[in-house]
Amino acid sequence: MSKDIDGKQTETYSWTKQRISGEKYYRLGAYEYKRSDPDTSVPLLSQKVITRDGATYSTTYSNYDAYGNPGQVAESGPNGGSRTTTLTYNINTNKWLVKQVKDESFPGSSITRSFDTNGNLLSQTRDGVSTSYTYDAQGNVATVTYPRSLTHTLSNYKRGIPQSESQPEGVNITRVVSDAGNITSETNGDQRTTTYGYDLQNRLTSITRPAGDAVSISYTGPTIGYTSKIVTRGTLKETTQYDGFMRPISVDLGGVVRTTTYDNNGRKNFESNPGASIGTKFQQYDGLGRVGLITNADNTTRTFTYGAGTRTVTDERNNATTETLRGYGNPDQTFVMGISKPDASANVTLARNSKDLVTSVTQAGLTRSYGYNSNYYLTSVTDPETGTTTYGRDAAGNMTSRTVGASGTTNYTYDNQNRLTAVSYPNGAPAVSKTYSKTHRLLTVNSSSANRSYAYDANNNLTSESVVVDGRTFTTGYGYNTRDQLQSITYPQSGKVVSYAPDALGRPTQVSGYITSVSYWPSGMPKQINYANGTVTEYDQHSRLWPSTFRTQKSGTYYVNSSYGYDGMGNLSSISDSADGSYNRSFGYDSLDRLTTANGPWGSGTIAYNGAGNITSQVLGGSNLYYSYTDGTNRLNSVTGSRTTTYGYDAYGNVTSGSGNTYTYDGVPNLTCVNCGNAAAKIEYTYDGLNRRVSATKAGVKTYEVYGSHGNQLIEFTPSQSNRLVEYIYLGGKRIAQRVTP
Template sequence: LVQRIDPDGAEHFKSYDDKGRLTVEQDPLGAVTAYQYDEAGRLIALFPGDDEPTSYEHHNGFVRVVRRGEAVWKYQRNDQGDITRKTDPDGFVTDYSYNKHGQLTEVWYPDHSCQRLSWNDFGQRVEEKLPNGGVRRYRYDDLGRQVAREDEYGALTQYQWDSVGRLTQVVLPGGATRAYSYNPYGKITAEHDELGRVTRYEYADGLHLISRRINPDGTLLKYRYDNTRLLLTEIENEIGETYQLAYHANGLIQQETGFDGRRTGYTYDLNGHLLEKTEYGDDDSQLVTRYERDSAGRLVRKTLPDRSIVDYTYDRLGNLLSVDDGHWPLNYEYDIQNRLTAEHQGWGTLRYGYDHCGQLKSLRLPDNNRLVFQHDKGGHLATIELNGKTLTSHLFKSGREHQRQQGQLLSHYHYDDQGRLHTHALTQQEQRHYRRQYDYDKRGNLTRILDTRKGQHDYHYDPLDRLTRANHSQDLQERFAHDPAGNLLMQDRMGPGVIKGNRLLMQGDRHYDYDAFGNLLRERRGRAQQLVTEYRYDCQHRLITVTQPDGTHASYRYDPFGRRIAKTLNGQTTEFFWQGDTLIAEHSADHHRSYVYEPDSFRPLALLEGFGPEATKPFHYQLDHLGTPQELTNPNGEIVWSAHYRAYGQIAKLDVNTVNNPLRFQGQYFDQESGLHYNRHRYYNPDNGRYLTPDPVKLAGGLNGYQYVPNPTGWVDPLGLSANCPGNEKSKLHCNKSSEPEAPEASRSGAFRQAKSDAKIPTKQHPNPVFDAETGQIKQFKYIRMKDLQNNEILDTKGKPILTREYEYTREDGSKIVIQEHSAGHKFGASGGVGDQGAHFNLRPISNTRNGKLDGVKNHYNFEVKR
């Protein structure tokens, strides 16, 4: 192949040497990648345009050394070519052992921890001993299908299959079951959940594409497609409103029209990168955002609708160096392994250090406080030190936290057979402070909390698992209803709720007005609606002012990534600093505080009051099953803040308020001046359980753009983008090794670990840090819109375009791969084959992340997500 012309006219060119080896590739915009070989035909150099080249040294036919910039990776191999030792650029070593069949049996990590794997005669993994001491076991039937899995906690999950290899039933730990029915083409027609409720699916004639989803309560979702490319063109929700999609010739979305009638148009360059986004208001006004990119496709300039400009710069390794919007500059530094070592925000700086396994070892905060993180051999957090003194200590058993020491207080955690928090007891010198017990139904919905401090809470749900009642022994009883489209209605409000296009127009005596783009503009209440709260937004739909009925005025500012960096109230400004998407510190003229979180999460661990090591006083968070602060305690064990919550996060009562705590649901910060919760990308109103503005990621966040979560007792939305159910396991992906067989019932973490294992990526190896242009963050993953073989956007089983996570890794031989996460599953193609998948991961080479293949790996690493 020397030339390919896409439907939109984009031309791709390839050149080869006289031996047929690819030497040059040119993309449609002229960017060139060159390849150089030795006399034996082995790749010895890769030149990616203007970026830093990569060179390879070979020995006995295998890559031995990989160099890029100043970084050097070294590899030792056995006679079969399997890597037996890897030395990273910092000199740390990982060793590998194999059996006579070439199967991996041991991995010794730089921290001297070991993982061991056992196999049966059919090449199936039957046991794995994790670095943390846990053991997983697997059983198979005579046809090689997994029929049972015992996790490291002793919980047994069993699987039943029909005669053609389709999963028909899952028996969960504790005995609850899920069952599946299929049509003759192998498509799921019915799902029976743990409570016996049935969700049914119907398919368009001859297309094997879902045409109707019939929910357990009888409501319907309908899907329609075009007649040529079979792309989803319309979704009709449960109340008859439609969401429409139109496409360019190359299959990229040209325009989407929401349930409320709002239109958004997109244009792309010849490489498929977004060039321009146009948002059309209800009043025919337009907001146009333009994007400029370098030859590697990286965003270098964004021009906003108000003509302000954001510039991005990178080094030759592709690391983001700076982002400048002219107001709050951001700058970054990296180590030899491309790990972030310094992050400069305004006047503050965060500095990072890493241990032998690449885990975060130290963090220096903007006020010069220093945190040191120690991990055990399973990769779990063992202690956190603040300026040389122990702040917290943690005891994990088989990857699950069982004890936590915070000052004089000791927490004891116990979990049920599905890994959900069952009890949390807090003691001091063997004297119990309080105890909380969490009970769940077979579906996993929280049904009761027994709290020795705050009484009993009982919860009830409808057939779609939406909360309908919350009974609190020490507070009022809450009642909720939902319209068929999932809009929450508070039953304790007088009068009907009026909703159109998922916009709440009226409830009780409150009337709501919106601007042309669906942002809440005004709330009117009281006699003759004379009490008016007004909201104003910038051209990126970020809230910039709130004016209360009494004239109180608050204003807000944001950095280039949309993180709130300042709020001004009554002439006093508070500035905010961030570590990725988590708020790390806030500072005003007379006050400074910092926040510490559990690793890789939004669950707060500690509040540090005061500026600098000499003035800082630590306080400890006590959380519920969702990670919501219930109490704040000092090192002596005294409660200094304690709250009673209502179901959707509104505080009914503060029974202790010696130290102010603004953190609420995960990722949320309470603004006293407005009653709102700042939730990273949006503002949440706990009074009505809704966001003020529609979801910026549109369908990727769900069908209802204003909904907080499906139910607030089991779900959180730390980013204000898309709800998730907090994982049952507290262990992190990089801390445990697993290679669970491919089965739709595997856990997400198990499937992820298996994908890493099959790609020969050590468990403790972190993803390469990347800049995510969708969210504007430096992360260990980025969001991308997935496409099929024909460059069409892939849709999930609900017809939503998939904005999915992509993790990039450098393998032992120096090659780069990505692991793509499809948590929502997807549906494309007419055959009902590979395009129709539930939740899974894919492995792809970096050279073709759309549909490239890797040798020796599975097509899909399936897993189950809680609905």
């Protein structure tokens, strides 16, 4: 038997037969006789062969048992795909259990299972990693014991849902389940409760969190199914419209609408930009549902072609990249084995083990290798820059140790929730300890350099974080509105409050004292920013949602009036400034989207690369720089030309010398000292347990640095300079101002 799909794929099935019964049959009537009927059989699939795009994917089934279960499955496919799996089954005819897979293995890997007499799974060991289960009298799961012997207890079931759950580290979760089998409330490990409401069709209609606005959900349409779903929380409203097949065709989130359309086969053929009628088209699907052409909003295109074990993408600049794919019996499950780039010097080849985990990646003659233990946890990485890094693993796969090349060993400790609780570093770097809440929020991070602590509200929003350095406490506060959106930050040291007045989507509409208003494009990109000093910044938007213009003016005088050009890949190709044409710039890129030409105020420029993507030369105007790399290590060895520099490295691959400076690192490794041997140029740094810098000492003057939870530096404080305080102000992640006192 065979079938053909759109000329792209053929499937051929071969069958064998298995005798059902050897019993003798009796017929009573005018005369009596008996006979054996050996031809009463059931068909069994012996082979399935799929040929897709010229590549063959074969699955052969053999060694069937009396119940029609194959004992061996052999698969083969393109680019080295070959695997034979052996299977055994849990057979208990008294309970009509004849199809449960008990053990399965192929070279290098195995899964073993055990069952009770009712067919409940008691244990599963996958490549040496075991999970076990127990059951109550009703057959519900009573305990699950995960690797490292960590047991979760489930009890008080209702409608098949555990209403009580006890986890290690004293984490207890309780639920209330309705007679309809819906969870109507859940109390988390911190004993804070969220409640849920449902309609008569058991559809979720409300979510009430421990604090803030409740979420309400309503539906419109027929009794069965619905044509729209409306989710509201405070002033934020999301309306989703559905077609007759319950596919979303329109989503209106806070007034920003995105639409989706489908072809007659149910495949997406258009998705609009936010708040716009233009968008992205998905076209030329083949009979297997694979897209052949994507047309962007600016009419640039990306094409997809499929070959025998290959997939090629031709991008918006007409550069083609081809992936070579290993397959087995299923062409929809493949693994990349090679990448052919538009520039062959950058081609990539991969090797994989029997589990299809990557064991090596080679590009431009440089190979990175990966090793695994018998549990198939990553235990080593060998790369050109640092040699071999080894990792210790516990039964759950947590990293327990790390050694980079010839460096010392870092050790890691975990609690019974598999949360990292302690780190000890080599070479005298401060050890770190961590604690957590019963909802897994970080509470403290302590080291001999600095201690951090965190507090949260009932909805688990971070409300404050404190860092203690040299006995000084710096506390940052965070305020939220009733939709859990960031409303304000209280700065450390000064206590200054910066308010953001978030809109319904949580985007800041002001930065108090610095920005009076912010408006946005539907995509979320800022449209206009009005600063408190009267300066106005405006952005226009490209059809691909990139910024197309950037203008800054005050009282009608433009300081910047730039227009941006892009190629089809979104690479910046030009900047034209009508306020000052001397700042006009143009850029060119190679087939790998690497910057190769740059013309601007500096003159004309060219940049060249090797196959690994390292810059080999850079000529910008009158500056000529040439870069050389140490063979086999991929490390930058020297720069020559307009300036000359050589570089040294430590075991971690950190730069230890270059450009006339020396650099020292601890065992983390964090940069701890620059120019330690030169008192006049010496700078020392210290860090907290999250590896955020907390102080810098230059010429004997110590300055404290505080970073917020989002990674932005908030302040610098220098007590010895009349308590000099520098505060950095942000709009989102962009620094827009700094305030210096005194």
